Amino acid sequence: MQEKFALCRPRARSLASRAGPVLLLGLLALDARAERGEADPFFGAIPMVLTASRLAQSPLDAPAPVTVIDREMIVASGFNEIHDLLRLAPGFLVADHPDGPPAVASHGLGDAHARRIKVMVDGRTINSPLWGNVIWDNLPLRVDDVERIEVVRGPNGAAYGVNAFQGVVNIITRAPSTESGRAFVVRAGKNGFRDYGVRLNGAGGSAFDWRLSASRRELTTFEPHFRQRLGDWHSSESLTRNTAHFSSVLQVSTLDELGFQVGVSEGRSKRGAEAYLDYPRHAEDDRALHLQAGWRRQVDAESVLSLQYFHQAERARGNWAVTQRHPTDPAMVVRFPSSRDSEARRHDLELQYDTRLARRLTGMLGIGLRSEHARSTHLFGTGRWLDATHGQIFGSLTWNPLEPLKIDLGGTLEHHDYSGRLFSPRLAMNYALDADSALRLSTGTAYRAPSLMESRAFQTDREGDTIRRIGFRVFEPLQSERMRFVDLGYVAQLRPLGLNLDARIFREHYRRFIDDKSCIFGECPGTEPAAYVPIDPGKKSFYFLNASDFRMTGAEFTLDWRKLGWGRAVLSQAFIRIDHGEPYSDRDIPNSAPHSTTSLLLIKDLPGRWQASLGYYHNGLYYWMNGGDIVPRIDRFDLRIARRFGPPGSDNEVSLTALSLKGRYADFHEDKFRHEPDLYLGVRIGW
């Protein structure tokens, strides 16, 4: 066709032959628009923005059970701390205690250092290198920065690697390009609660988008609690935190994007109790740094190559004097220093490629390297840096042999310094019953490698060269915990009713559960160090061990109903049973999950841009292990009333929030701790 057209031209040279020398000039001629800084609306290239890696996967297609806590739920919940948002995920247990950061567990097995959930911010793992838990109150990120939280409610080592054990929480931050101008946020309420924040943004709509948010908050989570039964007082906790977070994206070309985030958090915690001889009132200082840089090339609509680097640093400082009395000689009183001084760092590098391999086959392949470093004389008995490196290869294939059937085969092979080589496979099948409903069957194996503490702990308090007290320690190298699971799910979107349903039943078999056990001087399973001279030999120390095997069976569902003009209701329910572990290494294990947990969030749109929301959170009786204890049945109600103002669609609002309308509630350990309720007024003004 080209030839026919070209041959009939007066001068017999084809357009193609002229293309070379004139192409550049021709393009320059076209660039009259570019000179004006304008785009070609019809044929101009546009960066591929909403690709599979950016879109939340439809629960109909997901190979694992997924809950999305979206922005509407986040705002309506009234929660001011990120960990509290996980109360909205079925089966998740959230607790706070005055002696450290809050704890989040899924389906039980939680303790003060709950570490069986992998938590990520924009895809990068933020679990502490020390314990493997998350220092929730020290995240360099605030609720206002969060766009949505994607919660995988089960093991998913095949996609996220070792330690994606009981669940995966991915906190997705708000894209800087979706925000502009400046905003001031203030919240103030009972118990001296103060929270001031500013948000500054780039102009928006440009190739370089950025946001800087900063806040300072002061809160009292626990007042001293008087225990009538024994007539003693228990710990309190007051926190001050300064947080800053900078996020930026540079669209280098229509294919390439560079992202950079840095967040810092620092502040003081006042903890302890006057009556505690070993944990008196004192101040602790915490600091955290997260730095994330990434390059992403969208090769085509279904192929993306990404390279990410993440650095995490944590530092804790806290010193106090411990007083111990000899059990039989009251005159013999010894005071020695105790501390929680520690430093930990992580470097994480990951390369990942997602692509379509054939019409019905997509694949993902990645490689990751991670190094972790920690130093704490108090926790490890040495002032040296302890180092560990891990490497992993992960991949998955998704095959659609038939239109309604999707088979997902994935796995992660990880070499872990603490536990050797581990392979976490997963097979999932999704069968679409129709366009709006699907069945899912998934099965696989997941591992949790021992944390640095579980591998190397030797927690001591010393008086000179003499060890006066031992906390956590390790006698024998531990093996990774293993879980084999099977999950059967049903997901449906009942459009005419505005209802989404997500239900599942599952069974998980735990092997080599890592627990800690207490022992007293002379009866512990290893040789006591020569320098260990306890004042009270009856005081317990704790050692980690691979303990019980057991089984967990559960069922859970979420109903998400929405009616335009009325509002929304999100109901989640979970039933859990732990059994087949007799004799348990810890009798709290089978009771560590409440038989029933419920969350209900009602959001009611009212005339005049008012909105009311009610949160209901119920748990049956259960136990937090190792440091925690029984938590009674709780029915908690939260209420929030807000009114938007300013231009339609703006985030400007004034709100009144009451968290725990019934007042103080038992948290983590019924006998010892009462969490304070929150009542605060919030104002957000943007301009």
Next chain:
Amino acid sequence: MVTSVIRALVSRLLPGCQRVALVLAMLGLLPGPDGFSVQAQAMEVAVLLSEAEGRGQRFAEALDAALAPGMHRLVAAGVAGVQADAALLGRADLVLAVGQAAAEHALRASAQPVLAVLVGLRDVDRLNGAHPGRGLGALVLDQPLERHLRLVRAVLPDAKRVGVLLGPDSVLQLPGLPGAADACQLQADVHEVRQPADLVPALDHLLFAGDALLPLPDGLVSGPAAARTILLTSYRHRRPVFAHSAAYVTAGALAAVFSTPEHVAMDVADLLAGAAEPSAMVRKIHPPRRFDVAVNRAVARALGLVVADEKALRERIANGGEQ
């Protein structure tokens, strides 16, 4: 039938250009397709490209294939600004300028009637402003507003309000919007942005109440950076974007109506077939008749939408957008 028999016969006897020229000459005496009379005077149409390759060349090839044989004589006039055939541009009955740069060159270098194609409404407006009195004709890439809104109606049967995002160029289309929205039984909330900094507040405004967002073609609103903001913000509000190019759909818009160079070529072929003289085509803006629909299935899935296939959507648009 007669035409095809003669074509076949000649193709066996004569090679290459001679064959084509002879066929064109002979067919000039025969009745043409679609009932258009070939008694009309055949025009010499100079085709001036903005670029040596790409969509302009695709257009030229498609036009060559689509044009009724013998109707008019298409002659390549080179590339605007580079080796353009000044003599041809000076004598042709009609200059077919492919792209904005070619139109600009043609209006400067030729006194003959100019029909611009593969241009937008704002290009035509600017060219007419720069060359008053020339009476530029154009077959534009901008889809009729009603066609955009029919797509919204076809994809979202329950939609009530659509946020229409305008920029400095597309604000030209504002007067036609109420009528088009009424025809589709939609309420159009309109917001105009004048600079990139206005974009996010405008999006928050439109997405607050709208069931969907419709950014109309515009130099500001359709740029890569603005598109990224539009797509991310719309997804944040869980609202679909209806766009005006295939690239926008690949980037993350839910669906779009758009015309390809091939569609435009066929539309131009129809125009030429029905035109006895250049004046019938110039001084007018012709909307594209042929169009295609693209849907991003991944976005539909993520938004929990079930969207009919493209063929069904085209039919619904042709029928007014209703299912």
